[in-house]
Amino acid sequence: MGCFKIVVLAQRLPTLFSFRTVSSDPLVEIDNVTFAYDQRTILNGINLSIPKGKVVAIMGGSGCGKTTLLRLIGGQVRPSKGAVRVAGQVVNELKQDELYALRRKMGMLFQFGALFTDMSVFDNVAFQMREHTDLPESMIRDLVLMKLHAVGLRGAAHLLPSELSGGMARRVALARAIALDPMLMMYDEPFAGLDPISLGVIGQLIRRLNDALGATSIVVTHDVMESLAIVDYVYFVSAGSIVAEGTPEQIRASEMPFVHQFVKGEPDGPVPFHYPAPDYRDALVGGRNA
Amino acid sequence: MLDWGGRRISAIGAVLVNALMRAGFAARFLLAILLNSGTAFRRFGLTIREIYFTGVLSLIIILVSGLFVGMVLGLQGYDTLQRFGASEALGVLVSLSLVRELGPVVGGLLFASRAGSAITAEIGLMKATEQLSAMEMMAVNPIARVVGPRFWAGVISMPLLAAMFSAMGVLGGYVVGVLLIGVDSGSFWSQMQASVDFANDIMNGVIKSIVFGIAVSLIAVFEGYDADPTAEGVSGATTRTVVTSSLAILGLDFILTAFMFRGL
Ligand SMILES: Nc1ncnc2c1ncn2[C@@H]1O[C@H](COP(=O)(O)OP(=O)(O)OP(=O)(O)O)[C@@H](O)[C@H]1O
Ligand SMILES: [Mg+2]
Numbered sequence: 001m002g003c004f005k006i007v008v009l010a011q012r013l014p015t016l017f018s019f020r021t022v023s024s025d026p027l028v029e030i031d032n033v034t035f036a037y038d039q040r041t042i043l044n045g046i047n048l049s050i051p052k053g054k055v056v057a058i059m060g061g062s063g064c065g066k067t068t069l070l071r072l073i074g075g076q077v078r079p080s081k082g083a084v085r086v087a088g089q090v091v092n093e094l095k096q097d098e099l100y101a102l103r104r105k106m107g108m109l110f111q112f113g114a115l116f117t118d119m120s121v122f123d124n125v126a127f128q129m130r131e132h133t134d135l136p137e138s139m140i141r142d143l144v145l146m147k148l149h150a151v152g153l154r155g156a157a158h159l160l161p162s163e164l165s166g167g168m169a170r171r172v173a174l175a176r177a178i179a180l181d182p183m184l185m186m187y188d189e190p191f192a193g194l195d196p197i198s199l200g201v202i203g204q205l206i207r208r209l210n211d212a213l214g215a216t217s218i219v220v221t222h223d224v225m226e227s228l229a230i231v232d233y234v235y236f237v238s239a240g241s242i243v244a245e246g247t248p249e250q251i252r253a254s255e256m257p258f259v260h261q262f263v264k265g266e267p268d269g270p271v272p273f274h275y276p277a278p279d280y281r282d283a284l285v286g287g288r289n290a
Numbered sequence: 291m292l293d294w295g296g297r298r299i300s301a302i303g304a305v306l307v308n309a310l311m312r313a314g315f316a317a318r319f320l321l322a323i324l325l326n327s328g329t330a331f332r333r334f335g336l337t338i339r340e341i342y343f344t345g346v347l348s349l350i351i352i353l354v355s356g357l358f359v360g361m362v363l364g365l366q367g368y369d370t371l372q373r374f375g376a377s378e379a380l381g382v383l384v385s386l387s388l389v390r391e392l393g394p395v396v397g398g399l400l401f402a403s404r405a406g407s408a409i410t411a412e413i414g415l416m417k418a419t420e421q422l423s424a425m426e427m428m429a430v431n432p433i434a435r436v437v438g439p440r441f442w443a444g445v446i447s448m449p450l451l452a453a454m455f456s457a458m459g460v461l462g463g464y465v466v467g468v469l470l471i472g473v474d475s476g477s478f479w480s481q482m483q484a485s486v487d488f489a490n491d492i493m494n495g496v497i498k499s500i501v502f503g504i505a506v507s508l509i510a511v512f513e514g515y516d517a518d519p520t521a522e523g524v525s526g527a528t529t530r531t532v533v534t535s536s537l538a539i540l541g542l543d544f545i546l547t548a549f550m551f552r553g554l
Contacts, residue, residue, distance in 0.1 A: 074427050103429040114424035117416075131430050 026085075027052045027184060027216045028073055033082035034240075035068060042068050044240030045082070055210050055217040057227045059262060060237035063275060066220040067111055069237070070186045073218070074108055075099045086184065104132060107182035111189050111220075113173040115161040121148070122157040125176045132180065147175040150205055152198065166193045174202065181213050191223040199223070203230045224263050228252065236262065316512045322433050323441050323511070330438035337439040337446070344405040344440070345447030349454070351404050352397060356455035359392055360384060360462025367463070368471050380473050381482035384463030385456075389486065389495040390551070393456035395543050398502035400455075401448055402535035406510035409440050410531040413514025414524035422515075437515060441507045448503025449496055456495070494550045501542055506535040 026049035035043040042065040050056045058066050071077045072084050075091045084091040089102060115124050125144045129135055135143070148154045151171040161169060170193055178185060187206060191199050207230040210217045221227045228234070228248040236244040236258060244251075244259045251259055260266075267273055277283070330337050367383040413436065416422050422432040460482075467473045486492065510531050517527035 076423060076426060100429040100431070103427055106427065108424070108427045110420055110424055110427075112420060114420035116421055116424075117419070128428050128430075131428070131435075 025052060026050060027087055028218070029083075029085040030069070030072070031083045031085065033072065033079040033084060035065070035072060035077065035079045037068075041240060043072075043079075046237070046241045048235050048242055048245075050216060050218060051233075052216055053210075053214060054232040055207060055219060055230060057219045057221055057231040057234045058237060059221060059224065059227070059234060061273075062222075064237050065240060066237060067188055070108065070188055070218065070220060073184075073186065074103065074106060104180070105183045107177040107180065107185045109170075109174050109177040109185075109187045109190055111192070113161075113169045115164075115169055115173055115176070117161050119161075120157065121153065121159050121161070121164070121172050124161070124172060125179050127176065128179045143179070147179055148172075150178075150209075151175045152201065167195065167198060170194065171198065171202065174205075178209055181209075181215070183213075183215050185210070185215055185217045187217065187219045187221075189220055189222070191221055191226055199226055203227070206230060224265070228263075312516075315516065316508060319512050319515065320508055323438055323508075326431055326434035327438050327442065329434040330442045336435075337442050340439045340443030341447055344401075344409065344443050345451060348401060348404045348447070348451055351400055352451045352455050353458050355396065355400055356388075356393075356458030357462040359396060359455075360388065360459030360464075361466045362462075363387055363392075363459065364463040364466030364471070368467055368473065377473055378477040379481055380463065380467045381460075381478035382485045384467070385460050385482045385486050386491060388456040388459040388463075389491050391495075391543070391547075392459065393452045394495055394498040394502055395539060397452035397455040397499065398448065398506060398539040399536055401444075401451055401503075402506045402510075402539065403532050405444065405447070406506045406531045406535050407528045409444065409507070409510040410514040410517070410528045411524055413437065413440070413511060414517035414519075414527050417515065417517060418519040418521075418524060420519075433515075437511045441511050444507030444510065445500070445503045448506065449499040452495070452499035452502075490551075494546075497550075498543065498546050501546060502539050505538045505542060509535045509538065 028050040030046055030048045033043055033046050034041065046069070048058075058069065060066055068077065072079060073086060073091065075084075075094060078092045083093075086102060087105070089098070091099070091102070094102065115121075116127065119127070122144055125147050126140050129140045129143060145154055145157065148157055151174055153168060153171055153175070156164065156168065156172070161172070164172065170190070174187070174190060177187070185206075190202055190206060194202060203226050206217060206219060209215065219227055219231060228251060231248060233247055234245060234251050235242050238258065244254065244256050246254065251263065254260065254263075363384045364380065367380050367387075368377055371377045371379055371383065413422075416432075416436065422436065425432045425435060464475075464478065468475045468478050513527040513531045513534070514524075517523045
């Protein structure tokens with residue numbers, strides 16, 4: 001228990017002495033990146049930068065390429081044009097071992113959890129500690145329980161992923177993503193499938209973790225209200241590039257039709273609800289004739 | 291425009307080119323596994339765990355099949371040998387058939403369908419549910435952490451399983467030949483002991499089973515890792531593992547036998 005307290009204290013230290021200066025030099029820079037799956041261009045000359053120490057939200061319609069953007073930052077896919085820079089390194093030019101070294105400093109919450117199904121919740125969260133550190137098992141136990149406690153699932157440590165609900169699995173995945181206190185955290189829809197209470201708690205957790213560790217966070221989300229409450233900056237993606245950006249106040253006050261539609265959740269506006277398709281009437285009528 | 295025959299020929303060509311390309315990918319995959327095998331041996335616990343899943347859990351089917359194959363060999367062998375008045379040689383026939391051929395080959399076929407398919411399905415599902423991606427993002431190489439231990443577990447298990455198959459088979463032959471039919475127990479064992487050569491028969495069988503173990507394990511992990519990340523993709527990969535490894539075992543068996551026992 002003693003060591004538990006020390007770890008907690010150590011995590012608070014940066015804020016206690018507040019020697020962390022919120023600098024504005026970017027940790028992540030997406031520089032004119034174009035990316036296509038096969039023939040279909042998903043991102044088209046997109047530019048954005050994420051300053052160190054900030055929590056930045058990326059919003060946009062379903063299927064607009066937000067997950068793809070996170071995969072580009074993590075180096076899992078490579079752009080066909082442009083450069084992705086993280087901490088000054090060009091991710092898409094790194095060799096495998098350099099990429100792995102960089103990824104040790106990143107944490108990623110996958111959209112669908114991606115928990116290891118053959119391990120318990122506890123072992124899932126402990127996975128990276130066991131792989132990357134020589135910490136004694138007792139220390140790992142304390143750390144894992146601390147992370148699980150933060151997401152409200154300390155009592156579920158012994159369960160298998162197949163025994164969790166969707167929202168619980170997502171929270172375990174979140175605990176696993178923050179297991180090694182990474183300098184860059186990427187959350188792909190952390191609020192999906194959460195009840196309003198967990199939603200508020202997780203939102204605050206993302207904010208507090210970021211500030212306590214002096215980390216940088218990217219939150220991909222559709223939850224406009226929840227995320228405007230916790231983030232420093234928002235980017236809106238549409239049709240493969242950034243169409244709007246700003247601080248939460250600017251976004252709330254924005255008169256841009258795109259932002260307006262998104263914040264208010266209106267079906268009609270510049271954001272298409274439908275995946276590109278031929279005219280609906282033609283499809284209904286023509287399909288039968290053809 | 292190609293006519294019907296032309297299209298047929300080009301379709302056959304496409305199948306061959308595709309098969310050749312996959313063989314090339316598999317070879318490069320083997321290289322990647324070998325280069326990343328450190329984890330499987332440094333943290334041997336991971337490999338032991340997989341040996342339990344691939345080897346130990348295959349024991350039942352291997353032992354039971356071995357027993358029945360040996361018993362059938364006893365019946366058939368006795369029927370043929372007694373026509374030449376050589377029924378005392380039953381032990382030789384049973385044991386040579388088993389250690390040279392049936393142990394490695396039938397054991398390998400059973401191993402491919404019991405353990406190989408399971409490995410493919412497991413790795414394929416891990417891929418489909420993004421577990422391998424997640425591992426990569428955690429800076430853990432899935433080839434070292436997931437594929438390597440499973441591959442080496444298969445390579446280690448296969449010769450042991452083949453040996454146990456042969457041992458059970460000899461026991462089955464003994465039960466039928468000696469206990470049921472009444473062949474002389476002394477000559478059954480002594481002739482077997484005198485004619486089965488360690489280097490020529492047993493070691494060659496062991497070499498075969500190691501080669502089959504490498505082939506089946508490689509095919510199983512490759513098909514899983516290469517599977518389309520969907521339900522159909524995984525089921526198709528599982529089927530391909532069983533079909534490809536069975537053909538590989540039989541083909542390799544012919545080649546190895548030609549080299550070993552013809553002294554080529
Ligand atoms: N592996 C893939 N192969 C081909 N196309 C893909 C693949 N993955 C995604 N896509 C396509 O890329 C586009 C962007 O996908 P992405 O997952 O980045 O969307 P998203 O913004 O995260 O959407 P959502 O909010 O629904 O999660 C989608 O239109 C999808 O059809
Ligand atoms: Mg997504």
